[in-house]
Amino acid sequence: MKWSQTLIPTLKESPSEAEIDSHKLMIRAGLIRRITAGAYAYLPLGTLVLNKVINIVREEMNKAGAIEVFLPALQPLNLLEESGRLNVFGDDLITFVDRHGKTTALCPTHEEMITDIVRNEVNSYRQLPMTLYQIQTKFRDETRPRFGVLRSKEFIMKDAYSFDVDYEGLNKSYKLMYDAYCRIFDRCGLDYIVVEADSGAMGGDVSHEFMVPSGVGEDILIRCLKCGYSANRERAEVAPIPGENRSSLNPLKEVHTPAKRTIQEVSAFLKVSPDRMVKTMIYISNGQPVAVLLRGDHEVNETKLTKVLGLENAVLADQNTIEHITGAHVGFAGPVGLNIKIIADQAVSVLQNFVTGANKSDMHLLNVNHERDFKIDRIANVRYVTKGDKCPKCNNVLDVSQGIEIGHVFKLGTKYSDALRAKFLDNSGVEKSAIMGCYGIGVNRIIASFIERSHDENGIIWSLSLAPYHVIVIPVNVNDPDSMNAANNIYDELKNDAGIEVLLDDRDQRPGVKFKDADLIGIPIKIIIGKKFTENKEIEIKLRKTGETFLVKPEDVKSKVKSFIDTLSKA
RNA sequence: CGGGGCGUAGCGCAGUUUGGCUAGCGCGCCUGCCUUGGGAGCAGGAGGUCGGAGGUUCAAAUCCUCUCGCCCCGACCA
Numbered sequence: 001m002k003w004s005q006t007l008i009p010t011l012k013e014s015p016s017e018a019e020i021d022s023h024k025l026m027i028r029a030g031l032i033r034r035i036t037a038g039a040y041a042y043l044p045l046g047t048l049v050l051n052k053v054i055n056i057v058r059e060e061m062n063k064a065g066a067i068e069v070f071l072p073a074l075q076p077l078n079l080l081e082e083s084g085r086l087n088v089f090g091d092d093l094i095t096f097v098d099r100h101g102k103t104t105a106l107c108p109t110h111e112e113m114i115t116d117i118v119r120n121e122v123n124s125y126r127q128l129p130m131t132l133y134q135i136q137t138k139f140r141d142e143t144r145p146r147f148g149v150l151r152s153k154e155f156i157m158k159d160a161y162s163f164d165v166d167y168e169g170l171n172k173s174y175k176l177m178y179d180a181y182c183r184i185f186d187r188c189g190l191d192y193i194v195v196e197a198d199s200g201a202m203g204g205d206v207s208h209e210f211m212v213p214s215g216v217g218e219d220i221l222i223r224c225l226k227c228g229y230s231a232n233r234e235r236a237e238v239a240p241i242p243g244e245n246r247s248s249l250n251p252l253k254e255v256h257t258p259a260k261r262t263i264q265e266v267s268a269f270l271k272v273s274p275d276r277m278v279k280t281m282i283y284i285s286n287g288q289p290v291a292v293l294l295r296g297d298h299e300v301n302e303t304k305l306t307k308v309l310g311l312e313n314a315v316l317a318d319q320n321t322i323e324h325i326t327g328a329h330v331g332f333a334g335p336v337g338l339n340i341k342i343i344a345d346q347a348v349s350v351l352q353n354f355v356t357g358a359n360k361s362d363m364h365l366l367n368v369n370h371e372r373d374f375k376i377d378r379i380a381n382v383r384y385v386t387k388g389d390k391c392p393k394c395n396n397v398l399d400v401s402q403g404i405e406i407g408h409v410f411k412l413g414t415k416y417s418d419a420l421r422a423k424f425l426d427n428s429g430v431e432k433s434a435i436m437g438c439y440g441i442g443v444n445r446i447i448a449s450f451i452e453r454s455h456d457e458n459g460i461i462w463s464l465s466l467a468p469y470h471v472i473v474i475p476v477n478v479n480d481p482d483s484m485n486a487a488n489n490i491y492d493e494l495k496n497d498a499g500i501e502v503l504l505d506d507r508d509q510r511p512g513v514k515f516k517d518a519d520l521i522g523i524p525i526k527i528i529i530g531k532k533f534t535e536n537k538e539i540e541i542k543l544r545k546t547g548e549t550f551l552v553k554p555e556d557v558k559s560k561v562k563s564f565i566d567t568l569s570k571a
Numbered sequence: 572c573g574g575g576g577c578g579u580a581g582c583g584c585a586g587u588u589u590g591g592c593u594a595g596c597g598c599g600c601c602u603g604c605c606u607u608g609g610g611a612g613c614a615g616g617a618g619g620u621c622g623g624a625g626g627u628u629c630a631a632a633u634c635c636u637c638u639c640g641c642c643c644c645g646a647c648c649a
Contacts, residue, residue, distance in 0.1 A: 012598060012610060013583050017642065037641065088649070091572095109649060143572070143647055151648085218648080410649090440649090458609095477607050512609040519609090530608055540608095 001469070003505045006044050010517050020216045022451035023148030025460050029521045031447075038145030038153030045521060046447075048468035050156070053446050054135055056187050056465065057158045064180035066131040066160050071113050073137060075105045079112040083419045092140045094153075106139035111416050111438060114161045118434065119422035125165045128424065128434065131173055133160035135443065147216060149444040150404065156443040163417075163434040165426060170435045174411055177439040181210055181407050188446055189463030189571075191453055192406065195221055196231040198303055207410040210441075211403030212449035223399045224391035234303045237381065238398070239390035243350040250353050250367035252336075257364045261331025263296040266364060270355060273297075277355040278348050278368070280333040282317040282325055282340075285309040289317060289325055293335055293344040293376070295351065298383040305382045308343065332357035334365055335374040344376040345383045404449040405442070412436040460522030461545050464568040469503040471561060472523040476511045476530030483529045490527060490539070490557050497558065500565065519544065525564055527557065 009030045017034060018024040026032045031046030042050055058068065077095070080086040086093070094106045107113065114132055122128065135158045145152050162173035185192045190212055197209040209232055211221055222236035223229065231237070260266045267274050277296030282289055283305070290309065294300055305314050319330055325340060326333040334356035335342055348354075353367045370376050389398050416422065417433040426432050447466070454461045464470060471494060475487035484506075491504045503523065505514050511530065518526050528540040532551060539557050542549045543564065552560050 009581090010610095011582060015582070016577085016584090019643075034641090085649080092648080111649085140648085144643095144645095146643085408649090438649090479607085508607095510607060510609085510611065512607095512611080515609045517610080528608080532608095 001503050003503060003507050008045055008517075008521065009043065010520055018148060020147050020150075020452070021455060022150070022216075022448040025451055025455055025520075026148055026448065029460055032149065034148075038142055038151075040149055040152060045468045049447055049462075049466055050443065052466050052468075053188065053443050054156075054158075057135065057184055057441060057443065060180045060184045060187070061133050061158070061160065063183075064131075064176045066133045066177075066180075069114075069117075069132050069134050071107070071110055071117075071134050071136060073107050073139065075107045075113060077103050077105055079116055079420070080105065083112045083115075083416055085112070089140075092142070094139045094141045107136075108138055108140045109157075109440075110134065110136070110138075110159055111161065111412075112420065115416045115420045115422045115436070118161075118163055119417075119420055122163065122422075122434070123424055125424055125426045129162065129164045129169050129173055131160055131162040131177070133158060133439075148448060150216070150448045151218070152444070155445075158441040158443060160439040162437040162439070163422070164437075165424070165432070165435065167435055170411055170413075170437055174409060174437050177409050177437065178208065181409060181439070181441070184441065185210060185406070185446075187465050188450060189454070189465055190406070190446065190450055193221070193223070193230060193403070195223075195403075196235050197408065198232070198234040207408065209405050210407035210409075212406055212453060213401055213403050214449060214452045215402055216452060217402040217404040217449075219403050219405050221399075221401050221403045222385045223401065224394060224396050225399050226396035227391060227394040229391050229393045229398075233384055234301065236385045236398070237392040238383075238385050239392050239395050241347045241350050248353075249369050249372060252368065252373055253366040254358055254360075255364055255366055256362060257332075258362045260362075260364075261329075266355065267296065270364070270366075272355050276351070276353075278335070278351065280326075280335055280338070280357060282322045282333060283309075283314040284317050284321070285314040289321065289340045290314070291333070291335060291338055291340055291342045292382060293342060293348045294383055295345065295347045296355075298345065298347060298386060301382055301384045304380075305343075308378075308380045308382055326357070326359045328357065328359050328363075329361040332359065332361055332363060334359050334368070335370070335376075336365060336368060338374065341377045342374065343378045343380055343382065344370070346379055346381050347383065349376060349379045404445060404452070406445045406449055407439075407441045409439045410437060412438050455522075458516070459520035462522040462524055463571075464524050464565060467501075467522065467524050469501045469523050470565055471500060471502040471525045471527060472518050472521075473502060473504045473527045474511075474514050474518060474529065475504075475506070476514070476528065478506055478508050480534065483533055486533060486539070486554055487529045490529070490554070493558050494561060497562075500561065524568055525561060527561070 011028045014024045015027045018027055030043050032040045032042055035041050089108055095103050097103050137154050138157045139154050142153050164170045164173055192210050192212050195209050195211055197207045220233035222231050257266055257269055260269045263274050263277055274296030279294050279296055281292045283292055322330050337359055352369050356365050356368050358365045385398055387400055391398050414433040417436055422434045423431045451460050473487050473491050475483045478484055494500045494502045524544050526542040532538040532540055538551045539554055540549055540551055
């Protein structure tokens with residue numbers, strides 16, 4: 001492609017709409033333009049990259065035995081009603097009323113639709129196992145789209161769904177997808193890690209998230225850098241905190257803490273650090289109030305709490321309920337004298353002489369100790385991991401960092417096949433629900449997260465596999481016939497060689513502009529026809545990533561480029 | 572959905588507090604000259620319903636009311 005014949009609108013200045021590096025660079029390098037909040041147009045360069053990613057995904061899916069389908073973006077509401085997810089999606093669902101007055105949704109995901117197809121078309125174990133996938137735009141009315149294509153209202157997702165006759169089959173299908181995901185992200189050149197994620201109410205095996213470590217990621221990763229344990233924040237376990245010496249229980253003491261409600265306020269007022277304090281949170285579960293005790297510097301993990309309490313989800317009690325139960329204003333709850341069920345986090349169970357609310361307004365208690373002052377009904381692990389916590393497997397200090405979720409593999413079981421009655425007859429003629437798995441990849445996120453990890457002050461640094469072009473040919477002076485001739489020859493020669501994608505910067509621009517643009521759009525290999533050529537017929541080859549330069553004779557350019565492509569494709 | 576901010580040329584911004592002549596600057600764009608190894612220089616030029624509607628006023632980018640859009644923080648995120 002010749003630069004003058006395509007559309008690559010690069011920008012010198014950063015657009016004000018962008019906050020993070022990948023977003024800025026995608027706009028500056030002319031990959032995307034925003035159309036409205038959460039919706040982006042892919043320009044020619046962006047489209048090339050998008051297609052690179054999609055091709056890799058498609059190849060690896062096919063290799064893993066998955067079958068591609070293409071499903072509508074329009075979905076009737078009744079399928080979502082059937083599965084019970086109409087309420088789950090709620091306002092995230094984008095709907096419209098058609099001319100006949102029927103309400104239709106734009107698919108936020110396709111579990112229901114794919115299950116609907118399978119229940120209609122698959123009736124026998126002989127047709128299973130089967131994994132279907134598609135690459136399609138999904139629509140969600142995100143409350144707050146941000147970070148460019150990292151969180152947008154419409155985004156391209158590869159979603160696959162496996163159907164098996166039993167759990168053993170599901171495990172095989174799952175493994176095939178898991179391995180395919182590794183190959184996909186490897187081929188893209190992404191630095192990624194796999195973390196255990198919560199599998200929700202299904203129980204059973206864990207799911208896995210594929211994450212790109214990044215400070216702009218919206219997910220929190222808990223990792224042990226020693227033994228390799230890794231999980232997301234919802235899922236991560238901690239090693240129990242060892243008990244303190246219980247020999248010296250100080251006498252219980254009530255203190256006046258006027259209008260000091262939060263841990264920070266009480267901590268500052270009493271000069272007691274938050275990890276010597278216990279906060280008491282009143283939850284309602286199955287219609288019954290429960291007190292949850294957490295150390296002052298810890299946060300409740302509602303996913304874990306819900307599991308501990310049973311399947312019924314737990315919600316924080318409202319102000320009136322709290323005041324009725326504790327007899328005090330919000331902010332002064334404590335376990336002493338409280339006559340409801342008390343669940344204590346493990347970290348609380350080993351504390352002694354701690355500070356809590358007194359269940360009297362403007363009062364706290366010092367030197368509280370369980371057993372002596374109150375009784376714990378149940379000790380459980382209901383908090384998030386924080387800095388300083390130890391690995392549940394090897395007791396090393398856990399690393400807390402952020403990441404961007406680019407893929408998720410998930411064992412669904414029979415949740416949707418039950419709800420939507422996707423059944424088949426097994427080899428003994430018994431009707432069974434298909435055992436499902438679902439597997440998603442955020443295609444746009446691969447691009448953004450790659451750029452987050454691979455850029456410098458001059459621009460994007462593409463891997464060979466994602467680069468919109470492998471090579472950019474830069475004739476420094478397009479008005480010099482000899483240079484231009486040589487450039488055109490090299491361009492033709494490389495272009496006609498299968499597998500080499502080449503861009504010719506034929507613009508009549510000053511060299512600085514062309515070099516800056518080439519760096520900004522991140523083409524891995526630059527071929528420069530300039531001073532060295534007019535002087536002694538030498539062509540310069542420069543690598544974007546390392547900045548290394550090589551001088552070669554015109555007739556050797558092709559073989560040299562091919563060897564670079566060979567090397568870079570293995571990197 | 573709560574809190575904050577912004578909307579002036581394709582992009583980045585000044586001007587708004589304290590209303591006043593033809594609305595400015597940098598980049599980009601067009602023409603010409605010059606230049607050709609890291610976003611050159613000179614000269615000339617095009618491009619604006621100042622987000623929109625209504626109001627106050629002799630006079631509105633500037634003040635008032637309503638409205639639309641966008642960004643940031645938080646909540647939310649199968």
